[in-house]
Amino acid sequence: MADIQSNSPAPIIEARDIVKHYGSVIALSGISMKVLEGEVLCLLGDNGAGKSTLIKTLSGVVKPSGGELLVDGKPVTFSSPRDALDAGIATVYQDLAMIPLMSVTRNFFMGREPRKGIPPFRYIDFKHCDAVTREEMHKIGIDVRDPNQAVGTLSGGERQCVAIARAVYFGAKVLILDEPTSALGVAQTSMVLKYINHVQQKGLGVIFITHNVRHAFAVGNRFTILNRGKTLGTYAKSEISIDELQNMMAGGKELQALSNELGGTI
Amino acid sequence: MTEISKIPAASIKSDERLKKVSVLTSLMRRPELGAVAGLVMVVIFFFFTADTSMFSLSGMMTILAPASQLGILAIAASMLMIGGEFDLSIGSMVAFAGLIFGGLLVNFGQPLWIAILFTLLFAALLGAVNGQIVIRTRLPSFIVTLAFLFILRGLTLVGLKWATGGSTQLRGISEAVGDTSIAGLFSGLAFQGFFAWLAENNLIEKFDNGMPKVAGVPVSVVWFVGLAGVATWVLLRTRVGNWIFAVGGDANAARNSGVPVDHVKTGLFALTACAAALVAIITVLDAGSTDARRGFQKEFEAIIAAVIGGSLLTGGYGSAIGAFFGAIIFGLVSIGLTYTKFDSDWFQVFLGTMLLLAVLFNNFIRRKVTGER
DSSP states (O other), rough: OOOOSHHHHHHHHEEEEEEEETEEEEEEEEEEEEOOTEEEEEEEOOOSSSSSHHHHHHTTTSOOSSSEEEEEEEOOOSSSSSHHHHHHEEETTTTOOOTTSHHHHHHHHOOOOOEEESTTSSEEEEHHHHHHHHHHHHHTTOSSTTTBGGGGGHHHHHHHHHHHHHHHTTTTTTEEEETTTTOOOOHHHHHHHHHHHHHHTTEEEEEEEEEEEEHHHHSSSEEEEEEEEEEEEEEEEEGGOHHHHHHHHTTTSHHHHHHHHHHHHO | HHHHHHHHHHHHHHOOOOOOHHHHHHHSSTTTTHHHHHHHHHHHHHHHHOOOGGHHHHHHHHHHHHHHHHHHHHHHHHEEEEETOOOOHHHHHHHHHHHHOOOOOOOOOOOOHHHHHHHHHHHHHHHHHHHHHHHHOOOOHHHHHHHHHHHHHHHHHHHHHHTTTSEEOOOOOOHHSSOOOOOHHSSSSHHHHHHHHHHTEEEEEEETTBBSSSSEEEEEHHHHHHHHHHHHHHHHSSSSHHHHHHHHHHHHHHHTOOOOOOHHHHHHHHHHHHHHHHHHHHHHHHOOOOETTTTTTHHHHHHHHHHHHOOOOOSSSOOOOHHHHHHHHHHHOOOOOOOGGSSSHHHHHHHHHHHHHHHHHHHHHHHHHHTTT
């Protein structure tokens, strides 16, 4: 990703002036952003900045009130998450990714079960599914002893990785990760970050939503900062330092002052 | 792609903190384990306390007939529960479908096959309405279907009085049906030829005139076993089955993964109502009449059988074959007590205790399965 700014190919996904109103509340007032192949775009913002609304718009959960969404340079409208999935945009939600009571295999193929047999007697090819699940888990370094074990037995980091692996396996071009590390411990966070990096190298575009600047800086190529439904700007990694990012995200000097007061970095 | 293979190499060591999956654990993962254990215990109990005639072929048929009627409801109820919803209106639906069915035959003089088809379609429609109300209003299905419990029961009473001119029992169904071959699919006994052959070869008890003491299997038992088989196959092996588990486990996560949540739930409500209609058709044809108390409190019995069968009240987990065993336990105890010296009114005490134990056991199993502590 040497040259991001100029003459690069059409972005995989681009949002132009996205506006979203909920009644009289303006959640997004003209957000623009784009993601290129093999790049991690970090969306940073404090609570209420409009991160969730933006993801919901990109993943087809809500329709924008205005603005344009382009996939591979062509305008699209999504009326359901299914549409977004079919366009290659997969979203991994913080806590809604997996169903704990179902097996890893059943979760992995949920909504896209491969079938065999003649209708109406078609059935899921579980032998194939189990093999694929085991292999994909092996690739990302999760040793699933038994793909029929419930997802509830996996750790939080493993669940995130399984959800990402599932999206990748089903041919996602863009991955939207909604605070994948916010509920995780240090070791599990590094496991997820490592995997994000790995996915990026495969040529996928990643939108990484977080409010942890360190996690963002570890894997991000560019950073878009949201504040109160607006973009405060997009910066390449070379253009900005981790402290500047932190300040912009917090939206002012208060945090810096507090940080000095406490004698460290927040 | 070389990058991919590098990562696991470093971290694929097996975690020494995890124990191997034992046979016991993988058995514990089966939701119907509790029901099977319960069945074994109940059989042992009756083996020591009941008259031996209970375990004769005719004793078995006496138990299986009511168990199968409840079981058809319980299997559908368990699928709906796995899908995360309840239907408290199925008992009333049995009565209401009975009215529709009887009314079509007696009052409108329709042939049997039209009456059956229309009753099933009408029930499916009502079930779908139930489902749509639950989905659109986002009210708990408990409340919506509780309302329908009373609405349908009341409609049945009103309708019966209208159809009969003041009575709450509609008679004359056997006469209206006449002699058609379809009736054999829904009433009477199956495999009579086989049982006659068994008697001929002295494999089962027979009367002095050579006729077998048990002439065949009640048709409802055949439906019961067939539905249990189909439902289990659907749940465990098909895409729709996966969707049912997903929808009950977490409707949001399922929707985000592209599962048509609303269709699945509506379909399950329609299926449950159809099961009630099937029970109505079978029992009305057997009795030759229908009345307002048909299916009374069956909704609770069906849910209890499903819970005993390992279905979680919160959805996302359970089994149809478990509900099958749950219904058999139900039949064993309700009929079995009359073979013992105990007062058969102990039945309800037993039922409540069994339900409580089953719920506790299910919760324990769920924690085991999901690794919650």
